[in-house]
Amino acid sequence: MSPTAVQEIQREHEARAWGWVAHLRDGGTTPWSAWGSLAGADEQSGRYLPGAQQLELLRRLNLIRLPSPELADRVLGASAPGRGRPDLGLVGVLPDSAFGPPPVDPSRLPADELVRVATALIAEDVVAAGDPLEPRTPRLLRRRYRLLGDPDLTDVVRDALVADGRPPGGRRATVVVTGTDVSSMLVHVWTARSLGAGVRPWPEWLAAQARRGLPDRIDLPTLAAAWVPRVGAGRVHVVLDDARRASRLVGRRRRVAPAGPLSADAVELARRTAPVVGTLVAPERRTALMRHRLRPVLAGWPGPDLDIPRRYRPWLVEQTSALRRRLASGDYAVHGVLPAPAERRGVTAPDEERVLALAMQVLLGPAIGTPMAEQPASETGQREAQ
Amino acid sequence: MSTGTKKVILHVGTPKTGTSYLQHVLYHNRRQLRRHGITYPADRHDAHFLAALDLMRMPWGGLEAQAIGSWDKLAESVRRAGGAAIISHEILATASRAQIGRALDSLGHGHGTEVHLVLSVRDLVRQIPAEWQENVKHRASLSYGRFLAQIQDPRREGRIPTWFWGVQEVPDILDRWGHDLLPGHVHVVTVPPTGGSRDLLWKRFVEAFGLDGIDLQLDGERVNPSLGSAETTLIRRINRAANESLEPAYYRPLVRELLAHQTLSRRRKTPRLALPPDVHPWATRLQESWTEEIRRRGYDVIGDLEDLRGAPPVTAYADPDHPDESLVSSAAVDALKAVLLDHARLQRDLAQRDAELRETQRALERAYLRPTYRWRERLVRRLESGGTGQLVMKAYRRARGRGAGSA
Numbered sequence: 159m160s161p162t163a164v165q166e167i168q169r170e171h172e173a174r175a176w177g178w179v180a181h182l183r184d185g186g187t188t189p190w191s192a193w194g195s196l197a198g199a200d201e202q203s204g205r206y207l208p209g210a211q212q213l214e215l216l217r218r219l220n221l222i223r224l225p226s227p228e229l230a231d232r233v234l235g236a237s238a239p240g241r242g243r244p245d246l247g248l249v250g251v252l253p254d255s256a257f258g259p260p261p262v263d264p265s266r267l268p269a270d271e272l273v274r275v276a277t278a279l280i281a282e283d284v285v286a287a288g289d290p291l292e293p294r295t296p297r298l299l300r301r302r303y304r305l306l307g308d309p310d311l312t313d314v315v316r317d318a319l320v321a322d323g324r325p326p327g328g329r330r331a332t333v334v335v336t337g338t339d340v341s342s343m344l345v346h347v348w349t350a351r352s353l354g355a356g357v358r359p360w361p362e363w364l365a366a367q368a369r370r371g372l373p374d375r376i377d378l379p380t381l382a383a384a385w386v387p388r389v390g391a392g393r394v395h396v397v398l399d400d401a402r403r404a405s406r407l408v409g410r411r412r413r414v415a416p417a418g419p420l421s422a423d424a425v426e427l428a429r430r431t432a433p434v435v436g437t438l439v440a441p442e443r444r445t446a447l448m449r450h451r452l453r454p455v456l457a458g459w460p461g462p463d464l465d466i467p468r469r470y471r472p473w474l475v476e477q478t479s480a481l482r483r484r485l486a487s488g489d490y491a492v493h494g495v496l497p498a499p500a501e502r503r504g505v506t507a508p509d510e511e512r513v514l515a516l517a518m519q520v521l522l523g524p525a526i527g528t529p530m531a532e533q534p535a536s537e538t539g540q541r542e543a544q
Numbered sequence: 545m546s547t548g549t550k551k552v553i554l555h556v557g558t559p560k561t562g563t564s565y566l567q568h569v570l571y572h573n574r575r576q577l578r579r580h581g582i583t584y585p586a587d588r589h590d591a592h593f594l595a596a597l598d599l600m601r602m603p604w605g606g607l608e609a610q611a612i613g614s615w616d617k618l619a620e621s622v623r624r625a626g627g628a629a630i631i632s633h634e635i636l637a638t639a640s641r642a643q644i645g646r647a648l649d650s651l652g653h654g655h656g657t658e659v660h661l662v663l664s665v666r667d668l669v670r671q672i673p674a675e676w677q678e679n680v681k682h683r684a685s686l687s688y689g690r691f692l693a694q695i696q697d698p699r700r701e702g703r704i705p706t707w708f709w710g711v712q713e714v715p716d717i718l719d720r721w722g723h724d725l726l727p728g729h730v731h732v733v734t735v736p737p738t739g740g741s742r743d744l745l746w747k748r749f750v751e752a753f754g755l756d757g758i759d760l761q762l763d764g765e766r767v768n769p770s771l772g773s774a775e776t777t778l779i780r781r782i783n784r785a786a787n788e789s790l791e792p793a794y795y796r797p798l799v800r801e802l803l804a805h806q807t808l809s810r811r812r813k814t815p816r817l818a819l820p821p822d823v824h825p826w827a828t829r830l831q832e833s834w835t836e837e838i839r840r841r842g843y844d845v846i847g848d849l850e851d852l853r854g855a856p857p858v859t860a861y862a863d864p865d866h867p868d869e870s871l872v873s874s875a876a877v878d879a880l881k882a883v884l885l886d887h888a889r890l891q892r893d894l895a896q897r898d899a900e901l902r903e904t905q906r907a908l909e910r911a912y913l914r915p916t917y918r919w920r921e922r923l924v925r926r927l928e929s930g931g932t933g934q935l936v937m938k939a940y941r942r943a944r945g946r947g948a949g950s951a
Contacts, residue, residue: 206641206723237640239601243706245640256833257715259700278601298928356603366788437601437608 168252175251176202179234182216185224189217189265190248208234209245214264215272218514223522229279233521238274239281239434269510273430276517280427280452280526281434287527289443290450294323301409302328306381307336307396308343309350310417313449315405318414333385333394335378336404339497340477341466343376348464349420350375352429353448355441360426360464361507368473372481378496379484391489398494417453421461423516426508428452451527459516463504474499550657551628553753554647556721557637559711560674561664561735562745567592567632570753573760580758581627585618592618592633599643600635605792619650623657630753637663637717638710644721659729661721662752664745665714666735668827669854673817675708677776681800683792685783687865692823715837727842734847738855748846771804772814773862774871778879779804780864781872798883807882814871815862824857 178186178193180201190213216233219225225233237245247261303319304326305312316326337343344367351357358366367373374380378396385394397404405414420428428448435444466474475498482496520526557563570577570584577584586592594611595618597604604611622629631651639647653659676684676691686694686704694705709716714732722730731752736744750756771779782799790799819827835849862868911917927933 205645208642209640235642237600237642240603241638241703241707243701244638244710245642257713257837258719259706259709259716260698281601298925370788433603433608434601436603437598438612440612441606441609 170196171251172207173200175207175248176200178248179203179208179213182213182220183227183230183234185220187217187220189263190214191263191265204234207248207251209238210248210262210264211238211243211246211267211271211275212236213248214267215275215518217264218272219518219522222518225522229521232279232282233275236275236278238271239278239437240274242274243271269514273427273510273514273517276514276521277427277431277434280431280517280520281438283521283526284431284435284447284452285438287447287451287525290446291321293320293325296325297323300324302331303408304331304333304385305336305404305408306333306375306385307378308338308346308376310342310346311336311338311401311404313350314417315401315408315410315414317449319408319410324409330393331389332407333382333389334404334407335382335385335394335396336398336401337376337378337396337481337496338399339500340372340376340474340481341499341502344373344466345464345502347373347375349425349428352425353432353453354445356433356436357429359429359507360422364466364470368470372477378481379488382485382488382490386488386490392491394490396485396488396490396492398492398496400494403493418457419463420453420456421459421516422464422505422508423461423512424456424459425464426513427516427520428456430513455520455523455526456516459519461512461516463502464508465502465504465506466499467506471499550626550652551660552622552651552653552657553628553630553660553662554636554651554721555630555632555662555664555753556639557634557663557711557717558665558671558714559634559637559678560671561634561666561733562749563632563634563664565746566664566749569760569762570630570632573758576758576760577630577755582754582758583622583625583627583629585621585625585629585631592631593635595631596633596636596639599647600639602635605796615647616650619647622651628754632662634711636721637712638707639720641720641723644723648724653724659725661718661725661730662733663714663718663721663731664733664735664749664752665852667737667852667854668712668831669819669824670738671712672819672823672827674770675712677771677817679704679707680776680780680783681771681804683783683787683795683799685780685787687780688817688820688863689865692820696823696826714834715841718838718841718843722843728844730841730843732838732843732845732847734845734849734851736847736851737853752846769805769809771808771817772811772871772875773817773864774814774867775804775808775811775875776817777864777867778808778872778875782879802882802886803879807878808875811875811878814875815860815868817864818858818861820863821857821861828854 174193174196177195177197178188178190180203181188181193181195181197183203190210212234216225216230219229219233244259246259246267249261249263251261300323303324305316305319319325344364348357348360348363357363371377382394382396395407397407401416402413405411431452432444432448435447438444439447478496478499485492485496555563555566568589571586571589574584574586588594591614594607595614596602597608597611598613599615602608618631622631636647648654648659651657651659672692672695673688675695676688679686679691684691684704691704694702695708697705700706700709711717718730718732733745733748733752746762779799782803786799831852831854835852838845839849924937927937
């Protein structure tokens with residue numbers, strides 16, 4: 159075959175790909191492998207063909223609900239953040255080349271690749287939602303406290319107190335260390351880190367804890383003992399499985415609504431998104447945005463809880479016994495009893511397909527940060543599916 | 545250099561081709577370059593690295609927080625500058641087409657700015673071991689054998705192969721970055737073979753970046769030095785032992801800088817890391833196809849494409865996966881000595897800081913005892929307890945430029 163004929167065939171393949179791009183922009187859902195048409199082939203809408211990951215993500219979004227034209231443009235123009243596979247070519251477009259990553263059939267891409275692209279867009283939306291409200295000026299006369307331990311129990315109470323002008327710290331503070339059963343605390347710590355500075359995937363992280371011991375944040379006796387010499391044993395309280403009592407000890411009389419629970423897949427999506435948010439805003443803003451902007455959105459989606467595999471049961475029991483023994487020997491007040499490890503009846507690891515489904519729902523949903531009362535019954539900017 | 549058409553020279557890789565030295569020279573000669581109409585816009589030595597992280601939204605052990613907004617800042621400096629501007633960082637090689645499009649647009653490409661791309665390249669016979677070593681210096685703990693198997697796997701899945709090909713596959717990098725540029729504006733600088741003149745590469749950079757006739761200070765170490773085979777094995781073993789407990793913020797100064805760069809790289813007489821003889825034919829075949837492609841595309845080659853042929857297989861291969869344990873243990877002794885000396889230095893610093901802190905505490909206590917401090921404290925409390933007083937305090941704080949907190 160002459161070089162001219164080869165070039166002609168190549169042009170036709172590329173035109174077919176541009177036609178598919180136009181089809182997807184119009185809300186089409188035909189997979190690339192079934193796309194034989196040259197319709198829309200003259201609509202080259204960019205300098206280069208978007209990657210297979212971006213195109214397949216748009217097709218999957220179209221399958222759920224039609225995204226706004228702006229969202230479709232953003233998907234096609236997105237780059238997968240961080241390290242990982244580069245934008246991949248469509249199989250059958252370019253002649254076999256000795257260079258570059260091998261082209262793919264987009265429908266065969268693992269969900270993980272599409273989640274990576276989606277996190278770039280979700281991160282932008284999280285930042286666009288804006289910072290949470292500034293807390294009020296700290297009160298001069300306020301109870302001095304420090305609230306430590308299980309993040310699920312402490313974070314919401316501390317947030318409420320800070321918002322009310324009662325930040326933690328100060329001399330002669332009452333130190334309250336909160337805890338609940340070890341398995342729940344482990345899930346809570348991983349969740350908090352997923353929303354914050356970042357953490358390894360759940361199975362890896364859990365295995366590392368089992369080798370090393372409980373994370374510092376839920377090593378309740380060590381936390382309590384560290385504060386005894388600083389504030390005196392009389393000011394240190396360990397409160398077990400009793401959020402109300404912990405709140406009252408730090409000066410919060412009104413009930414604080416607990417944070418909405420997150421499914422295993424929601425935490426995983428947060429874990430994947432937080433590092434990308436961290437490339438857009440400083441660490442302290444990242445954590446605030448993740449907790450106050452993305453978390454409420456994720457909490458609105460149902461899904462299985464995260465559980466700990468059964469093989470860790472003996473380790474959990476052993477850790478619980480050790481914590482009870484050490485707490486009993488401390489010279490600080492202990493309120494309540496550390497419960498036995500809970501049976502959480504969930505999944506032992508997030509599922510990539512469900513994480514992708516959730517990521518797409520977040521992208522298609524109301525703008526992040528929109529108060530629930532202001533959310534329209536049907537999302538704005540959506541076009542009728544074709 | 546002519547200051548007629550605005551020109552941006554964008555150096556995007558590849559790693560281990562003298563890029564660190566080039567960037568060191570450019571950074572320390574910024575003023576001299578400016579006098580010759582060349583801008584190297586950087587307020588810190590790693591400014592272009594941070595800009596690249598920002599452009600590619602790439603987390604990098606916490607450094608990304610310092611990178612936020614860096615690319616836009618860099619691009620603005622380039623747009624403002626007259627004459628020519630140079631941007632250089634090797635991780636830009638991995639940028640996606642969308643990121644490249646954004647980068648070129650932000651630099652004014654297509655709006656009167658002539659963008660020239662520079663890619664410095666070295667033969668795969670040296671690049672492959674260097675890349676594994678670089679991975680090890682970034683906490684990787686996989687063996688050399690596994691690394692080689694992963695990069696030879698045509699599927700290219702996983703972190704290691706995607707990064708390797710992203711920064712090393714020369715025709716693909718040139719295709720992505722040069723997509724919108726004239727072939728004559730794409731300059732391929734070849735790194736001379738081992739044993740050649742040390743100045744030859746620098747002369748090629750001078751030609752590529754238009755630095756001829758500028759009196760530059762070339763002192764300073766050729767940074768990012770390489771390690772021997774046994775030394776790399778030692779770092780890999782340290783990674784395996786300490787990765788789980790050593791936080792990223794400490795890894796860089798302690799393992800990468802103190803141990804690898806400042807200590808183990810000075811052991812120059814131990815066997816060097818090389819390409820295994822059985823992998824050599826695959827690498828040289830691949831290299832030949834790349835060289836042919838560069839020639840075919842008609843880029844401006846500075847140097848000689850024959851430089852990329854690569855040395856023949858080594859006769860005495862020092863396998864880092866089956867090292868000479870006596871060499872590893874002597875490297876470990878050197879490493880331990882370095883850690884001890886550094887620890888002693890820190891102890892001295894700590895003792896000095898303790899003394900300073902105690903003195904500050906004493907001074908603070910003396911200040912608290914002064915009657916005026918107690919009077920002021922009492923006055924603030926009294927004012928805060930009443931509505932009028934609160935207004936007075938608010939006005940006072942506003943005047944002092946504070947929104948809240950103590951008076």
